[in-house]
Amino acid sequence: MNWDDLRFFLALAREGTVSGAGRVLSVKHTTVARRISALEGMLGSRLFDRMPSGYALTQVGENLMPHAVGMEELMNAADREVFGMDAQLRGSLKLAASYDVLNRLITPKLPLFVNKYPEIDLELISSTDLIDLNSRQADIAVRLSPKPPEYLIGKEVLPLKHGIYASESYLKQGQRKNTVVLWRHEKEVPEWLQDHFPDSAVALRVSEIMTMVEAVKNGLGVARMPCYVADAEPGLRRLDLPLTPSNWGVWVLSHADLRSTARVRACRDFLIDVIEQQRDLILGNNSVYS
Known part of the structure; x- marks a missing residue:
């Protein structure tokens, strides 16, 4: 058994389909299926049950899993150590x-x-x-x-400052019920919303910052955003409202090795x-x- 075989085994165990494993490994799904069949043939045991929904580990596969993960960790550590010894200002x-x-x-x-x-x-x-x-x-x-x-080393370069922003067009609409744009993961009402817009309606929830920016630019409501993103946007204005400082920062990080x-x-x-x-x-x- 070699590490290359175990890479295919781990990818299929984690993804559950040969197509998903192929994407992770950057190979065709037929290559994944062929390598798994060859590994099972070499071991003389089935590692996966072929189900309508995908591949499920057999008991033999489950027993092999921690050993494969241990080998993966060893290979990653060796890779980092060799890469870390490189003193040349060239390469990837x-x-x-x-x-x-x-x-x-x-x-x-x-x-x-x-x-x-x-x-x-x-x-x-x-x-x-x-x-x-x-x-x-x-x-x-x-x-x-x-x-x-x-396990990462690095530096917090600067703290991250936020503000509450709205578009110029939104602010010109005058008195009406406020609407807000929130993060998808915000299950509880955030503090800034309780403090400044307690009776507002949620217009939209988003999963990443640039979508939030576009939503606010198009007048969907107000939102709390990092200053480095929103201050640079024409048409957005930061409201003169106090916020509890964030404990987030801008970090530059790498592995200790x-x-x-x-x-x-x-x-x-x-x-x-x-x-x-x-x-x-x-x-x-x-x-x-x-």
């Missing part, structure tokens, strides 16, 4: 952040990094999900977080610098209140 480097962080804070400054380090093959990973730095899905990340995982990697260190220093340069935007010092 994966940087992860949400779409809004990349496009508002980082991408406009990237020509400086690319021109300074032309031999670093930089890959940007834009995702609303948290990219797993432990398994090397990315080498470095910029995250908005109250507290990152302990990569602390000595030259290109990770160079990118980390670059990111900290460009975020510091945008201090007024992130702290909301540029807003004109309405």
